[in-house]
Amino acid sequence: MSVRNYxxxxxxxRRGRSAIVRAVPWxxxxxxxxxxxxxxxxxxxxxxxxxxxxxxxxxxxSTSHALVWRGVAWTLGYLAVTVGGxxxxxxxxxxxxxxxxxxxxxxxxxxxxxxxxxxIPLAWAMFAxxxxxxxxxxxxxxxxxxxxAAVALASWDxxxxxxxxxxxxxxxxxxxxxxxxxxxxxxLNFVGWFITSLVMMxxxxxxxxxxxxxxxxGVLFLWTFxxxxxxxxxxxxxxxxxxxxxxxxxxxxxPYLWALWVGRD
Numbered sequence: 004m005s006v007r008n009y010x011x012x013x014x015x016x017r018r019g020r021s022a023i024v025r026a027v028p029w030x031x032x033x034x035x036x037x038x039x040x041x042x043x044x045x046x047x048x049x050x051x052x053x054x055x056x057x058x059x060x061x062x063x064x065s066t067s068h069a070l071v072w073r074g075v076a077w078t079l080g081y082l083a084v085t086v087g088g089x090x091x092x093x094x095x096x097x098x099x100x101x102x103x104x105x106x107x108x109x110x111x112x113x114x115x116x117x118x119x120x121x122x123i124p125l126a127w128a129m130f131a132x133x134x135x136x137x138x139x140x141x142x143x144x145x146x147x148x149x150x151x152a153a154v155a156l157a158s159w160d161x162x163x164x165x166x167x168x169x170x171x172x173x174x175x176x177x178x179x180x181x182x183x184x185x186x187x188x189x190x191l192n193f194v195g196w197f198i199t200s201l202v203m204m205x206x207x208x209x210x211x212x213x214x215x216x217x218x219x220x221g222v223l224f225l226w227t228f229x230x231x232x233x234x235x236x237x238x239x240x241x242x243x244x245x246x247x248x249x250x251x252x253x254x255x256x257x258p259y260l261w262a263l264w265v266g267r268d
Contacts, residue, residue, distance in 0.1 A: 061130070065131075
């Protein structure tokens with residue numbers, strides 16, 4: 004059976020539209036990176052606006068890539084797990100102290116939904132997608148992929164929580180044990196992040212595997228890795244945060260770079 008390609012009067016328009024659609028995730032990724040570069044350069048209320056804009060842009064970058072290359076059904080499943088699951092675990096955490104410890108949002112970041120800033124579930128979703136993509140490149144073992152992806156996602160919190168607590172967007176009421184030299188976030192919080200990430204990634208990895216161009220989420224993951232280390236070390240005077248986050252995220256970033264180098268699908 005031969006395959007016929009459409010070559011009618013609108014063929015060029017269709018191909019052009021397809022190219023434009025494929026470019027949208029990359030455009031949103033570029034906007035995300037630009038906003039993150041701007042973050043250390045702004046202050047006060049402008050910094051909050053940049054944070055919210057960055058989360059929205061990153062979320063749209065991840066969601067648009069999933070939609071373009073993995074389809075509507077896959078994307079809806081991904082959003083249900085990450086946005087819905089992220090909101091659910093945050094609401095549980097606020098009301099029970101499990102699994103992140105006792106904390107409260109101050110309301111300074113964005114308006115609240117069930118006590119949770121609406122940008123927070125989007126933040127779970129925005130970075131969960133690159134973490135899943137990277138983990139699937141590093142390993143094909145279905146028992147290992149969720150662990151790798153969970154390490155990647157939880158390692159991001161080693162950068163995130165110290166920064167957001169320092170900015171005053173949320174705070175912990177019972178610090179308890181901490182990582183050495185990181186005194187504003189309980190160590191329990193990071194354990195809770197890993198457990199939550201592991202459950203989330205185990206569910207996400209049940210979504211169908213498809214071989215598609217995954218350069219965009221890979222770039223966003225590596226950008227997050229390198230920029231977070233650099234920003235904390237050079238701009239925010241949080242060398243220990245850069246060290247902890249860099250080491251743990253590097254556990255995934257280095258094998259991912261190796262997989263790219265050897266051309267592993």
